[in-house]
Amino acid sequence: MxxxxxxxxxxxxxxxxxxxxxxSGRSVLMLDKTDFPRPKLCGGLLTWKTARLVETVFGETMADLTAAGIVTNASDRFVIRSSRGVLAQGALLHPFHFADRARFDARLLEHAQRAGAQxxxxxxxxxxxxxxAGDDTHPARVTLADGTVLEADTLIGADGANSVVRNSFPGIDKARFARNMAPAIEVALAPSALPEPVDCPQLHVGLLEAGYGWVFPAGESVLVGICGLRRNNVNFSSLFRDFIDYLKIDPAVVPPLxxxxxxxxNALDDPTCGRALLAGDAGGFVxxxxxxxxxxxxxxGLYAGQAVAEASGRASSPLYIDRLRRDILPELRWSDRLRWLLFRSMQLAGPRSLGLFVNSGPSRLAEMVHGLRSFAWLRRKRWSFLEQ
Ligand SMILES: Cc1cc2nc3c(=O)[nH]c(=O)nc-3n(C[C@H](O)[C@H](O)[C@H](O)COP(=O)(O)OP(=O)(O)OC[C@H]3O[C@@H](n4cnc5c(N)ncnc54)[C@H](O)[C@@H]3O)c2cc1C
Known part of the structure; x- marks a missing residue:
């Protein structure tokens, strides 16, 4: 079939x-290697733009998700720290929400299933x-572990960071993708494991050259993590143990990493090939x-789905790439420039330089993180999904 x-x-x-x-009435088959709800290593932090998208597309507010126990915390404050102490902290106009990823993902999938996806x-x-594309005798094909071969007019690769779909694209620069793949380690701890209560997101900088650590509230737990680019053969496990030490957490209470x-x-400028489109981590969209x-x-994911629906049989890639160029790729490019500016200034002048930067306009920078302002010169950001 x-x-x-x-x-x-x-x-x-x-x-x-x-x-x-x-x-849109298409016959959709969705495949996953695991069963849902499935565990997902993630801080679960949701920004304003995420809340707006979930509300606009799925019809669920943060209040709905909180009532269902899927959003576990909300905070309208933040702290950025280095080993020398607090660099910046403050109140936010819009809160960050924190989701239990296993339940959040399962809930979104239920919506797709109810709409008719198999x-x-x-x-x-x-x-x-x-x-x-354009050759009716050459559909997209996927092979499952049991040997089953399935065919489709269009294939969407939403299979995460180690995407099998992406790796089937002949022109992909795998070495570049691997170079920008950041190892991330995260553990869930009892709140009592930390010396102080955690009621807002904490970001910790200065631990590694191109990355950071975090401590997030997560319902009955606290999530502690680090992530960063591989530079100078850093051993991430020992770096994480140093972070645990620095947070004054007893290593004996830390579960296996x-x-x-x-x-x-890693965002790909052209995440398409033949009849296939990549969305999410598979296309490097972080x-x-x-x-x-x-x-x-x-x-x-929304733009890929809409592009395929609108193309109705014609090539969907140009429609998808057009949406990415309008809304997504410029943001990611400007944020990449900003991160190197900040990482380099921290290397040269120490973490205090980040504190000076954040304190130069905390509310406008918070709006940038939330998506009300663009990473490009803090201009007001307009998202197409809010204007449809
Ligand atoms: C430690 C950590 C903390 C993070 N914290 C945050 C955060 O606080 N806030 C935030 O916004 N982002 C965070 N992220 C990033 C965020 O988790 C990802 O960007 C997001 O999950 C991407 O969604 P996705 O749908 O593209 O991929 P995924 O959520 O990874 O989903 C991919 C799906 O594909 C399935 N799959 C994979 N391979 C196959 C296969 N071969 N066959 C069939 N199915 C397959 C998987 O089982 C999975 O269900 C964090 C990431 C990490 C690693």
């Missing part, structure tokens, strides 16, 4: 693409052929300064 669309991966990118396509979990994709790669400065990926997964 040939499907209109196969989506590989049922995380936020896949669920949003699946929802948009099912609503979900097939415990189905690992082992190989793909992106197919040939878990890690997952984060595409950190904001390269703070590592925000949930919003970019939702937004690129």
């Amino acid at each position: 040939r499907h209109d669309v196969i989506i590989c991966g049922c995380g936020p990118a896949g669920a949003t693409a699946g929802l948009a396509l099912a609503r 979900i097939k979990t415990k189905s690992r994709v082992t190989a793909c052929d992106p197919g040939k 878990r890690g997952h790669p984060l595409p950190y400065g 904001e390269p300064l703070f590592g925000e990926g949930i919003f970019y997964a939702l937004c690129t």
Whole structure:
């Protein structure tokens, strides 16, 4: 059987693409190697733009998700620290929310399923052929671990950082992608493991050359993590243990370390090939300064789904790339410039330089992180998904 669309991966990118396509009446098959709810290593921090997208597309407010126990915390304050103490802290006009990723992702997937997408979990994709656009005899194909081969007019790769779909694109620069893949380590601890209560997100800088650490509230737990680019053969496990030490946490209460790669400065200018489109981490769509990926997964998933629906049989790649160029790629490019400026200034002048930068305009910078302002000169940001 040939499907209109196969989506590989049922995380936020896949669920949003699946929802948009099912609503447009396409036959959509969504595949995932795991079953849902599945664990996902993530800080779960949601910005203002994420809340707006979830509300606009899924019809769920942060209050709805809080009532359902999916959003566990909200905070309208932040702290940025280095080993010398607090560099910046303050109140925010718009709160950050924190989601339990296992439950958040399962909830989004339920929406796609209710709209008519067919979900097939415990189905690992082992190989793909992106197919040939415009050639009816050459559909996209995916091969599952049990040998089943499935065909579709369009394939959406929403299969995360180590995407099998991306790796099937012949022209992809795998070495560049690997270079910008940041190792991330995160553990969940009991709040009592920390010397002080954690009621707002803490960012810790100066630990590594191109990255940062975090301590986030997460319901009954606290999440402690680090992520950064590989520079000078840094050993991330021992760096994480140093971070635990610096936070004055007893190493005996730390569970076995878990890690997952984060595409950190990897966004592909053209995430398409043949009949296939990449969305979310698979296309490297993560904001390269703070590592925000949930919003970019939702937004690129939405735009990929809408592009395929609108193309109705014609090539969807130009429509998708057009949306990415309008809304996503400029943001990621400007945030990449800003991060190197900040990382280099911290190398030259120490973490205090970051404090000076943040304190020069904390509310406008907070609006930039939330997506009310652009990373490009802090101009007011207009998101297409809010204007549709
Ligand atoms: C430690 C850590 C902390 C983070 N904290 C934050 C944060 O606080 N806020 C934020 O915005 N972002 C954060 N991120 C980034 C965020 O988690 C990702 O950007 C986001 O999950 C991307 O969504 P996605 O749908 O593209 O991919 P994923 O959420 O990774 O989903 C991909 C899906 O594809 C499936 N899959 C993979 N391979 C196959 C295969 N071969 N066959 C079938 N299925 C497959 C997987 O099972 C998975 O369900 C963090 C990342 C890390 C690693």
